[in-house]
Amino acid sequence: MRHSFLALFNHASSGGLRERLCHTLRQAITSGHLHHQQRLPSSRQLAEDLSLSRVTVEAAYAQLESEGYLERRASRGTYVSIAMPARAATTPVLNSPQFSRRGEQILATGGCQDPPFPHAFAAGSPELRAFPHTQWRRISNSVQRSLGSQVMGYGDPLGFMPLREAVADYLALSRGVRCAAGQVVILTSSQQALQLLALMLLDANDEVWLEEPGYPGARNAFLAAGAHCRAMPLDGEGAIPLEGDARLVYLTPGHHYPTGTAMSLTRRLQWLDWARQHQSWLIEDDYDSEFHYDDRPIPTLQGLENHSRVICLGTFSKTLFPSLRLAWMVVPPALVDAVGRARSILDGHSALLPQAITAEFLQQGHFASHLRLMRQLYHSRRDRLLEQINTRLQPWLTPLQASGGLQLTVSLHQGEEAQLTQQASEIGLLLPRLSPLYTSSQSQPGWLLGFAALTPGEIVSACDKLVTLLSRYAQTTR
DSSP, rough: HHHHHHHHHTTTTHHHHHHHHHHHHHHHHHHHHHTTTTBBOOOHHHHHHHHHHHHHHHHHHHHHHHHHEEETTTTEEEEEOOOOOOOOOOOOOOOOOOOOOOHHHHHTTTTOOOOSSSSSSSSTTOOOSSOOHHHHHHHHHHHHHHHHGSSOOOOOOTTOOOHHHHHHHHHHHHHHOOOOOOOOEEESOOOHHHHHHHHHHHTTTTEEEEEOOOOOOOOHHHHHTTOEEEEEEETEEEEESSSSSEEEEOOSSSOOTTTOOOOHHHHHHHHHHHHHHHEEEEEEESSSSOOOOOSSSOOOGGSSSOOOOOEEESSSSTTOOOOGOEEEEEEEHHHHHHHHHHHHHHHHOOOOHHHHHHHHHHHHHHHHHHHHHHHHHHHHHHHHHHHHHHHTTTEEEEEEOOOOOOOEEEEEEEEEEEHHHHHHHHOOOOOOOOOOOOGOOOOOOEEEEEOSSSSSHHHHHHHHHHHHHHOOOOOOOO
């Protein structure tokens, strides 16, 4: 009882100590926490429990006795004197909250929930067990010793300058991006970059073009801004421009999501010319172009010409680890100030300490070494999954182009995609569906099979489960 009294008393309304204690006891009685004929602590004991004077407790007891709440019996103590009627055990009915149209659109997507640990075949998950934890820990300790309180305050909305410089150097050398450090913006995710660009560049009913099939996170960001989204068809060279104008175009030219097609040089030049003519913005999502296995990755669209209308973005979630919550965006000089101001309003800045550690990790060469190791590791795992599909799953699945990335997209020829996906979840398999990445009725059933976070043995074990599932399904549907 002491803890209950103490909690109620500490949250009581303002006033003198006697008034607060009276309020606490009334509330306990009327709410049923103290019931009829229940004995209360002595004034001495309650005063000690609540760190009050005994005079204050005696005064409160006398006040509540005069109000009819308490009864004081000589030599026997103080008791609750009123019986409160029993309350019906009903749950209050709350009206359904009314959301905005944009809110309803967001809810209709079902949200996004990535697994917190490697799970076959979760798409887009990097291998975390092979991460260079020792180097990261050493750098983390060094940064905290050297910078101390400098990384504990508010930061630049555009990002920690040493990290912006390191990212600019890396992108210029490895991806052919043309930029100065001042054009690099550090964000928490590529999704935040898309939402920020939608906020700053789109008005309601502006037209946006996206690849079909394509990344649903981009579509969600643009729809939430009130844009009108149109799907662009694909061929072997990449996305094909539509007729008419668009305010903004979203592309994944380095490694199309989800088919894996790399946009040809001819088509890239066509898009750059189109953007100049129409004064439109091209968003280039370079989400996993660091991981190419059969050939060298093609340089970015952004780097093909000076003063282009391309905004390039990427994330460290795939190259380092997801909980780092750091991404980058390269914007033309004319947009830097506006993006910084908008970022300052949205969430201020990214955490400084992770930025400082990541900057040192890049500058000391660990990032490049880690990427080389991961390319070799993921290449072998991609090959193991392809081998399993081609030798054991060929009647049901056909892999699409698989020159890079962290997942392998497969088309499903036999069976119902949604039903099989549900059955797979019941036996511990995650099969991210392909068809929801289409907006038209001409969708292709299939799955995006993540392999990067799985050892060769785990890949074989997961394929064992998938073969069993598909075989049983085929038998039951004959």
